[in-house]
Amino acid sequence: MITTEFVAGSPCWLDLGAPDVPAAAAFYGAVLGWDYESMGEGEDMEGGMFRKDGKTVAGLGKLTEEGARPAWMIYYTVTDADETTRAVERAGGTVRVAPRDLDDWGRMAQYSDPLGGQFAVWQPGTNKGVDLVDQPGSLSWTELYTSDAAAAKEFYGGVLGWRFSDMELPGGGGTYSLITPAGLPEERMHGGIMQVGEDVLAPANGRPYWHPVFAVEDCDAAVAKVTANGGSVQMGPEDAEDVGRLAVCLDPSKADFVVLAPATRS
DSSP: OOOOOOOOSSEEEEEEEEEEEHHHHHHHHHHHEEEEESSSOOOSSSEEEEEEEEEEEEEEEEETTTOOOEEEEEEESSOOOOOOHHHHHHHHEEEEEEEEEEEETTTEEEEOOOTTEEEEEEEESSSSSSSSSSSSEEOOOOOOOEOOHHHHHHHHHHHHHHHEEEOOOOOGGOEEEEEEEEOGGGGOOOEEEEEETTTTTTGTSSOOOEEEEEEEEEEEHHHHHHHHTTTEEEEEEEEEETTTTEEEOOOOTOOOOEEEEEEEEO
């Protein structure tokens, strides 16, 4: 499970790059019950924070990178962003945004793994990360779709210190690799890696991609809100044994995310 007790290698932040910030704010407000607080002035609303019940759950910014697709970026806690950058380069990854300070909040950097999957890291200062996780309307899991799970595990294990445990999906669905930060028990699993075909990677033009999983109280109700507000559904809703009921969705600008009503824990 994801917690706000952030440790090295655990997800701590996420933000959405959207071509239309007001439209994205309205969509996620309707689907996940988020409030949007602009960090700028005027009507352009170039960026700000999503909050749920007054607690920060994500960021939102204007997509400005030429040729980039609208997508969620997931950040993982590190103790030294500069050393992580060197580790990324040694492992064959690419530095997209070199480490830089965001006032006294912390130090961030963004990368691509060797196959093109994009992710980011956060070296905390006064800001450790989001305020709410693993509750309805907040991040509950992170997931990488890739064409080469073995290569992904080697890269991320070396860079972020993750350890993995593999499970076979029912019905011959393949192998799913569960991610746990180094030194923590499996109860602190925070994500998974799934090897998929070219058709699944089509939204990212064949490159691997990370997406967030948001907890919801009712998956079908959340999906109805997605479609009613201009989004679409790639898969589901469907039940996953011991996981819950989930659906893979696209927002109106085609950024992907998952909604999950977790299975009741006995």
